[in-house]
Amino acid sequence: MTEAYTYTPLERVYWDAKVEEALLKEVDLLDLKKVFVVASSTLSNKTKEISKIQEVLGKKFVGLFDRCLEHSPLENVIECVNEVKKVNPDIILTIGGGTPIDTVKVVQLCIAKGIKTIEELKSITGKQHNLNSSIRQIAVPTTLSGGEYSIIGGAMDTKKKLKEGYFGSDICPKVVILDPHIATHTPDWLWLSTAIRSVDHAVEGFCSISENPLIAHNALQSLEMFSVSLRRTYANRN
Incomplete structure (x- = not known):
């Protein structure tokens, strides 16, 4: 029986990079005119990282949303959608952990499907959607949960207190x-706990009844690498 693996439309991954330098490369490569930034409130309000990015972008910087809430409540997603639509950017630059990255994933889905309300958003949860999004995101993750590599986003129904999947x-x-410098702002407990989440992803991927040789190999290799790198990270956490 013939089987196949379909790659996600992730085009490039920069590693050991400075976000400002990699971002300028992408601005030229993608011919970006308007960049909207979504960032964690901690990075935005307690560090100079976001202001440095604004300075690098210059007139191409068209807005900032730094009010992402934990678990991406539906209300918060719609709030972000409205802010993005005001300026109609070419791309969204997302900086932070799983919360802002998930928020922007669902924001993309809303914009692509013309969704304006929580009720409309709830009507599409759990369904696979084939899209040709007009606005994509560039992600600068600061945790290890790995959500930046998937086509699944999560958002919280605060009335049900339930996080729902969006595809x-x-x-x-x-x-x-992947900028190691910007990741140094992440607290140790968050860095290490999200790493365990990735360990969980790897174990699930390897044990899945729908596993394939590509995923199985990557899962085992990631577990081997984590077994070394997490110990080193913990030993040098200060």
């Missing part, structure tokens, strides 16, 4: 920038 064929980032 879109191109809601993964177009580009991922």
Whole structure:
């Protein structure tokens, strides 16, 4: 029986990179005119990282949303949608952990499907959507949970107190920038706990009844690497 693995539309991953340098490469490569930034409130309000990115972008910077809430409540997603639509950017630059990245995934889905309300958003949860999104994201992750590599986003129904899944064929980032410097702002407990979440992903991937040789190999290799790197990270956490 013939089987196949379909890659997500993630085009590039930069590693050991400075976000400002990689971002300027992407601005030229993708011919970006308007960049909207979604960032964690901690990075935005307690560090100079976001202001440095604004300075690098210059007139191409068209807005900032730094009010992402934990678990991406539906109300918060719609709030972000409205802010993005005001400026109609070419791309969203997302900087932070799983919360802002998930928020922007669902924001992309809303914009692609013309969704304006929580009720409309709830009507599409749990369904796979084939998209050709007009707005994608460049992600700069600061945790290790790995959500930037998937086409699945999560958002919280605060009335049910339930996090629901949203699926879109191109809601993964177009580009991922792995900047070790910006990740140093992440608290140790968050860095290490999200790493365990990735360990969980690897174990699930390897044990899945739908596993394939590509995923199985990557899962085992990631577990081997984590077994070394997490100990080193913990030993040098200060």
